[in-house]
Amino acid sequence: MTPAGGRRVALLALALGLPAVVLAGASWEAFDLDRHAIPKELALEVMAGVAGVALVATRGVRVPGRGDTPLLLWWLGGLASALLAASGWPTLRALGLASATLALFWVARALATDGIRRPVLSLVALAATLGAGTGLVQAYGLLDIGVAARAPGGTFGNRNFMAHATVLGLPALLFLVLRAERRGSVAVVTVATALCTIAVVLSRSRAAWLGLAATVTVAALALRRADNVDPGLRRRRVPLLAGALALGALVAVTVPNTLAWKSDSPYAESLRRVAEFREGSGRGRLIQYRNTLGMVAERPVFGVGPGNWPAAYARHTTPNDPAFSHVGLVPTNPWPSSDWVTLLAERGLLGLACAAAAFTLLARDGVRALRGPEPERGIAALALLAGLGVMGMFDAVLLQGVPAALVPLSLGVLVAGEGTPARGPHPGTGSPPPGRVARPVTLAAALLALAVVGRTAMDAVALARYDAAHALDARAAAARLAPGHFKLQMLVATEALRQRGCGAAHPWLERATRLQPGAPALVQARRACGLRPAR
Structure with a gap:
């Protein structure tokens, strides 16, 4: 060409x-x-x-x-x-x-x-x-x-x-x-x-x-x-x-x-x-910014990693933080x-x-x-x-x-x-x-x-399949396609816990733990199944 x-x-x-x-x-x-x-x-x-x-x-x-x-x-x-x-x-x-x-x-x-x-x-x-x-x-x-x-x-x-x-x-x-x-x-x-x-x-x-x-x-x-x-x-x-x-x-x-x-x-x-x-939202922003500075103090040079703010924020949130919900x-x-x-x-x-x-x-x-x-x-x-x-x-x-x-x-x-x-090369340097x-x-x-197109496409396929499915097994198969999607793992985990108990929910709880270990819904589900809190 x-x-x-x-x-x-x-x-x-x-x-x-x-x-x-x-x-x-x-x-x-x-x-x-x-x-x-x-x-x-x-x-x-x-x-x-x-x-x-x-x-x-x-x-x-x-x-x-x-x-x-x-x-x-x-x-x-x-x-x-x-x-x-x-x-x-x-x-x-x-x-x-x-x-x-x-x-x-x-x-x-x-x-x-x-x-x-x-x-x-x-x-x-x-x-x-x-x-x-x-x-x-x-x-x-x-x-x-x-x-x-x-x-x-x-x-x-x-x-x-x-x-x-x-x-x-x-x-x-x-x-x-x-x-x-x-x-x-x-x-x-x-x-x-x-x-x-x-x-x-x-x-x-x-x-x-x-x-x-x-x-x-x-x-x-x-x-x-x-x-x-x-x-x-x-x-x-x-x-x-x-x-x-x-x-x-x-x-x-x-x-x-x-x-x-x-x-x-x-x-x-x-x-x-x-x-x-x-x-209102202005006050919520200030609280969120202040709490976020706490994770900067822990990892000042390179930060917590691209896309990792939600997982790290759970450790730094404060009571009555509008940016962090304990419901859902x-x-x-x-x-x-x-x-x-x-x-x-x-x-x-x-x-x-x-x-x-x-x-x-x-x-x-x-x-x-x-x-x-x-x-x-x-x-x-x-x-x-x-x-x-x-x-x-x-x-x-x-x-x-x-x-x-x-x-x-x-x-x-x-x-x-x-x-x-x-x-052209810089004169006299040969660079x-x-x-x-x-x-x-x-x-x-x-x-x-x-x-990354492949990963994004798999996420799209997974969410589409989950949305179209009704049975737990079909939804679990969809979640396997997107192991990095926290909400999808939690949806399957909570449904498995409700329908089949902790044994069925355990692998999905572990997947979710690797993504956002401090999420309140995840912590509560792990506690209900007798699992130790994630570190």
Whole structure:
């Protein structure tokens, strides 16, 4: 395959994969979170693996930029942390997501340096708008998409997840409207911006609202500092975008919808509580963050391991912790309510430092782009980093399939070329050109993403079979396909305990113990069967 053929395959993988990541889902009633997350992760890993291998096979991955070294160290540090983790199955899932993210970043950078920038950002904008659209058709009762209608989660199954992805797509729309050459393109992007704004406001996601405010504010400041932006274009396009944002917010709060909010004034109430931390979810976050710091003290350098936060959190929870439930099979979420806290807890100070360094260098490249021939790239990149940084303080964002696709693709094309060294060996050193490093690392990340596809697919098959089965033996056979899925092991364990006693439940309790030994439901079941508490 020629380099041009590799680029076509990579672009085709993105064109098919991004809508699939947004729309993928299942109807597994017993697995409300995973019925959306696992299909999206599967589509993400396939897309990243195919695109990465296609480019590397045709030597299409070029010289890395400044932000690549800390990203590489972050990925390698995650591998080291995984080797030290208490449970290997959750790390495999987390590393698959991280590898797909890294591979997509370098795929986007390679495509951008070959001049394929606008098509990638168009696909990102389309995916974000499509995701927002699924929330809107749910909110206004236009189409039954098979999810609960209380909150506009769309195909994400969660209003916060939908809003996060929508905000992360707005910088791509900003770039496209500033670079559009035809009035029709401007009109399409403006309408998409308004639709995305409606979806974000309807979501009542306070993290997304803050992220939207940060995105718009930084974009406005960057636009003022940018060189080489046509003054006439600035006068025409900026008011158009501002109008789309304002109109979207107005439509969201005035046009009747079918959402079943409990409050009489839901949007005003969310606005009043946007910075709340003394009660409600804000107080719960602070307690969760404080307790999570306890596990950082135990494993400061490499953390507890990617995906291992839920297992470790049981040892550090405190009484009246809203983030930890003593009722139900699964006591807590798969991750804390913050990307940054997750990084610190699961990958340690090393992982957090590498991520912060990459973030800083990418921001510096964005600032430099403001003074270049395409300042729109810098404006969009800085706006994206601002929105991501703010939302990641209050919610888990990059740990979701759709943001894990949108962010690396956007940043890869927006900052490509900024601060990139020249090709070829370093003069007088005889060292290999950086491209020789980028290619094998991209290939390794892409291949790891593809390798995890098998595990993700088996999880999907297992959950589907469990959902369709009624007999205990059939459900147990399904659980054997996904030994790393804690809830599935616990469902079979409790059913076996109820129907056949401790002897039948024992192997499933042991499987669950290897995943989350401190879960209250598991501890209670082990005690009922006379088993010693897990250490």
